[in-house]
Amino acid sequence: MPRRLEPGARIVLATHNAGKLREVAALLAPHGVAVVSAGELGLPVPEETEDSFVGNAAIKALAAATAAGLPALADDSGFSVAALGGDPGVRTADWAEQPDGSRDYAAAMARVAALAAGSADRAAWFTCALVLAWPDGHVEAFEGRATGHWVAPPRGTRGFGYDPMFVPDGHAETFGEMAPAAKHAISHRARAFALLAAACLPAAG
Numbered sequence: 001m002p003r004r005l006e007p008g009a010r011i012v013l014a015t016h017n018a019g020k021l022r023e024v025a026a027l028l029a030p031h032g033v034a035v036v037s038a039g040e041l042g043l044p045v046p047e048e049t050e051d052s053f054v055g056n057a058a059i060k061a062l063a064a065a066t067a068a069g070l071p072a073l074a075d076d077s078g079f080s081v082a083a084l085g086g087d088p089g090v091r092t093a094d095w096a097e098q099p100d101g102s103r104d105y106a107a108a109m110a111r112v113a114a115l116a117a118g119s120a121d122r123a124a125w126f127t128c129a130l131v132l133a134w135p136d137g138h139v140e141a142f143e144g145r146a147t148g149h150w151v152a153p154p155r156g157t158r159g160f161g162y163d164p165m166f167v168p169d170g171h172a173e174t175f176g177e178m179a180p181a182a183k184h185a186i187s188h189r190a191r192a193f194a195l196l197a198a199a200c201l202p203a204a205g
């Protein structure tokens, strides 16, 4: 039996990414769970040393739950390109990192496109692992995927990260062009969240 949050529970959203925070908070809103962010609590950014999305999400969720004394929800996610054998995958954020620690997503998307341009196979996908951890070390893990293809140059200014270079199956717009509600209907994050909600969250009000 999975462990479920009580109605009205307060949890930490263990991410320092503003785009994810916005999306996960929107998904959580109907469930009557109060959220506080890792940034608001001044929690440190743990090192993501695992080679799987679930493994890295568990590192982040457990670190936050232990530090805050509250259940914590972490997201580890990434962009994969078939022609690159699934890269950048769990290293997606690292590919955008600049020497000064900031992120340059235009440069990262250009690098992915340049490396993959020689292949006729344009298949790509996003993966999202969501891990809910409790201060006693209990964890529940869920994973979702959105499949599609990559485009260059990037299109659209909505969303975040690699959204402007990804067109989901059955759509013509990139995640960077579509309305937030349209991304939520099909995204890797929304799919992982639906599994999390069914197992661990109070019913939506």
Ligand SMILES: O=c1nc[nH]c2c1ncn2[C@H]1C[C@H](O)[C@@H](COP(=O)(O)OP(=O)(O)OP(=O)(O)O)O1
Residues within 6 Å of the ligand: 014, 015, 016, 017, 020, 048, 060, 075, 076, 077, 078, 079, 092, 093, 094, 096, 126, 159, 160, 161, 162, 163, 175, 187, 189
């Ligand atoms: O829906 C998405 N649309 C576009 N890009 C996305 C998406 N979801 C993840 N991504 C990218 C952002 C980041 O480059 C990497 C995740 O890296 P990841 O370590 O999980 O997150 P992060 O370091 O930005 O924040 P944090 O670890 O504090 O949660 O994949």
Ligand SMILES: [Mg+2]
Residues within 6 Å of the ligand: 048, 093
């Ligand atoms: Mg990270």
